[in-house]
Amino acid sequence: MIGAMAGLRITTIFTFMSLIITLQTSSAQRFDIKVTETPVIAPVGSDADLGCSLVPADSAESMTIKFHRGDPNSYVYVYNKNPYDPGSQDEKYKDRTEFLTENIRQGQVTLKIKNVQPSDTGSYTCLFVAPNHYSTGIVELQLAGNYRAAPRNDQEACNNNQEASKNYQAASKRFQAASKRFQAASKRFQASKAG
Template sequence: LSDHFEVSSSPAVTGIVGQDVVLPCQISTRTQPDNMEVQWKKIIQSQIENVHEYRAKLSQDVSGEKYIGRAELLKDGFSSGTVSLKLKNVRPADRGTYTCIVKSNEWSADAATELRTAGW
């Protein structure tokens, strides 16, 4: 079993303001890497904002300050390699580029998706 894997996402997703949106992220391995960590970050110009972090080893699930109660990692997809993030109650300020970073002891890979917002 190789610890090397790839991470992929959709280039862009549209979220309706006031509704939930799923930011897709998929890893190419069917087995969850040892000590897997999943980090979702939002990139705003030169700043990086923590959206959500999950550490399998510690069963730790932590949302960034602005995303408490709004960001949820969809763990039911782990068995199929899905590490997508559900963002609840989309706000106009949520639009931007989000990066899904998946790390294991041996490997790290990431993919970005752009969240566009629609509706007011």
């Protein structure tokens, strides 16, 4: 009986220690992503640095790190424990990206987009993947000056035209209302002068 109780205690202690080790291991893999101040603003033709880092700071050398826009299967850049994986990179970013890893041991990476074009504006998702956890951050890229991103397709161009038409109609209604108020005020003024 005493031997059985001692065995039960030892089993309980080992189970408890295993649980603590498991919790420590799984909590060590939990992290969030902090992005550089957004939006990142860059003139056309310049370079833009989109930075992401782990919180809490930890090495990201053994992680897979991906940057993408819109379609999560079309990547701007993929780091898979190697500096470069060109196989899944979107064609329009080939030869225009550089992945800066000098601070990767502190969990900080930067995607440099070279020769920024109007079509580069928008949201970039930064994805860090560890064996038991992943997290994302979003960095916004905007162009300096009065540039607007080119429509991605005919539907987007149509939507932009419809929005512009609605804005014009609303402005036209506001102008007509202001014109009526001005005419009414002018009539009151004329009446007060005559009276």
